[in-house]
Amino acid sequence: MAERMRPAHARAPAGETADGAGHGAGHGNGWYPLMLSMDLEEGTVAGCTVLGRDLVVWRDAGGQAHVWDDRCPHRGMRFSLGIVRAGMLACLYHGWRFGPDGRCAHIPAHPELSPPPTLRADPLTAAERDGLVWVALGDAPAHGPATGVSAPCVPVRSLAVDAPAQEVARAIGLPAGSRAGGLDRDIDGLVLAAVLPVDRARSMLHLLVIRPAGVGTDRDRRRRVAVWGQDLRDRLEGAWAAA
Amino acid sequence: MTDLVLPDLVLHDDVLDENCYRVRLFLSLLGHRARTVAVNVVPGGAQDSPAFRAISPAGILPVLRIAGVDVCGAGAALLVLAHESGGHGSGTWLPRDPAGFAEVAHWLAFAGGPLTAAVRARRVFLFGEPGDRDGLRRQGAAALRIMEDHLALRWLDGRPWFAGDGPTVADVALFPSFALCRDWEVGHEAFPALRRWMRRMRARPGFVTMPGIPDPGLF
Numbered sequence: 234m235a236e237r238m239r240p241a242h243a244r245a246p247a248g249e250t251a252d253g254a255g256h257g258a259g260h261g262n263g264w265y266p267l268m269l270s271m272d273l274e275e276g277t278v279a280g281c282t283v284l285g286r287d288l289v290v291w292r293d294a295g296g297q298a299h300v301w302d303d304r305c306p307h308r309g310m311r312f313s314l315g316i317v318r319a320g321m322l323a324c325l326y327h328g329w330r331f332g333p334d335g336r337c338a339h340i341p342a343h344p345e346l347s348p349p350p351t352l353r354a355d356p357l358t359a360a361e362r363d364g365l366v367w368v369a370l371g372d373a374p375a376h377g378p379a380t381g382v383s384a385p386c387v388p389v390r391s392l393a394v395d396a397p398a399q400e401v402a403r404a405i406g407l408p409a410g411s412r413a414g415g416l417d418r419d420i421d422g423l424v425l426a427a428v429l430p431v432d433r434a435r436s437m438l439h440l441l442v443i444r445p446a447g448v449g450t451d452r453d454r455r456r457r458v459a460v461w462g463q464d465l466r467d468r469l470e471g472a473w474a475a476a
Numbered sequence: 477m478t479d480l481v482l483p484d485l486v487l488h489d490d491v492l493d494e495n496c497y498r499v500r501l502f503l504s505l506l507g508h509r510a511r512t513v514a515v516n517v518v519p520g521g522a523q524d525s526p527a528f529r530a531i532s533p534a535g536i537l538p539v540l541r542i543a544g545v546d547v548c549g550a551g552a553a554l555l556v557l558a559h560e561s562g563g564h565g566s567g568t569w570l571p572r573d574p575a576g577f578a579e580v581a582h583w584l585a586f587a588g589g590p591l592t593a594a595v596r597a598r599r600v601f602l603f604g605e606p607g608d609r610d611g612l613r614r615q616g617a618a619a620l621r622i623m624e625d626h627l628a629l630r631w632l633d634g635r636p637w638f639a640g641d642g643p644t645v646a647d648v649a650l651f652p653s654f655a656l657c658r659d660w661e662v663g664h665e666a667f668p669a670l671r672r673w674m675r676r677m678r679a680r681p682g683f684v685t686m687p688g689i690p691d692p693g694l695f
């Protein structure tokens with residue numbers, strides 16, 4: 234069932250960890266593919282879970298993506314229910330606003346107050362590459378996320394899979410320890426697949442088609458890849474539930 | 477949107493009830509105003525009172541009184557309102573072409589069928605109604621996944637709504653169960669296509685929320 238991989242690339246595949254696959258699940262260093270860039274529209278907020286850690290992902294009006302822990306410093310409520318207001322993330326509960334640097338800049342109940350610099354969320358290291366929003370966990374990354382893909386990527390869809398990320402990665406033929414890479418799928422051409430470990434039992438699979446320069450990305454191709462992903466998910470979940 | 481004058485529209489309503497919200501949402505999207513009669517379901521149990529049973533024999537909410545008829549249940553009320561809207565320039569809520577109409581019929585049956593697990597799960601989680609928590613939650617999530625798969629493919633076809641070429645009554649019937657699924661502890665993260673669709677729904681003129689659906693208009 235494993236898909237054929239592209240030949241090795243010069244750059245390290247994204248999410249490649251020093252200790253390889255599966256080690257220290259729960260504290261893995263490296264880059265994690267959170268979501269498709271297209272699913273984070275300007276001025277919107279989303280929730281996301283990586284290795285059981287809840288994150289908020291939001292995009293400011295300038296197009297910049299931010300990833301923080303999903304916990305408001307005020308009373309610990311979920312940031313991911315909030316909204317973007319005036320270029321800041323506003324918590325839904327009492328409307329406190331936090332700027333891109335994480336600092337609280339506005340408290341509606343005390344608009345005259347300028348909040349102390351210690352009142353802040355801690356931004357994580359985020360990046361956007363190859364049509365995906367990434368976050369770096371653990372040690373500061375030496376380089377940005379890299380998928381080994383060097384052509385534009387066109388999003389297809391993301392799928393929730395009730396199976397561990399390493400099972401999903403193995404089924405699509407990613408090398409051990411890697412969370413993203415190009416798959417050569419015959420008639421569908423090159424597909425970028427990225428796997429996010431949500432927790433020990435669940436993952437997200439992001440699929441994009443890779444468009445070589447000058448070649449259009451037809452609808453049928455993306456449709457086929459979407460349906461393939463759906464079949465793969467159903468097979469994996471069936472096998473995992475039976476195990 | 478023009479405010480249609482439908483005299484004597486009465487909605488027997490429970491603010492916390494998902495099915496009542498279906499009809500409130502559609503009324504608002506259509507620009508209708510109904511006189512509401514509050515039915516105290518939790519904790520009053522008024523849906524079982526003789527007075528309410530005289531209007532809704534099975535004790536079903538909501539009840540929409542329209543054209544002198546008491547229409548019981550969200551599915552029926554949505555259909556009647558969609559039909560009513562047809563001749564007033566907003567006919568896309570109920571497509572008249574055979575394929576569009578067939579798609580709407582399919583998703584209305586889904587909303588009144590498999591998706592009722594979501595409605596029941598919410599009642600069990602929020603109001604302590606008896607029921608199989610885990611089973612209903614699983615069935616409800618499975619129904620949402622069917623919706624997610626459908627919309628993911630539709631989006632690739634450049635048709636971001638459930639049926640036809642624009643928003644229809646099918647979208648209104650399906651929307652509340654996704655918007656409220658956090659009430660029964662299913663997050664939105666696993667459903668990116670439904671999240672895209674939800675943002676589109678929220679941007680419609682006349683959109684209204686209910687308790688449990690964040691209202692950015694508040695600040």
Ligand code: FES
Nearest residue numbers: 305307308324327
């Ligand atoms: S909990 Fe976030 S503003 Fe109060």
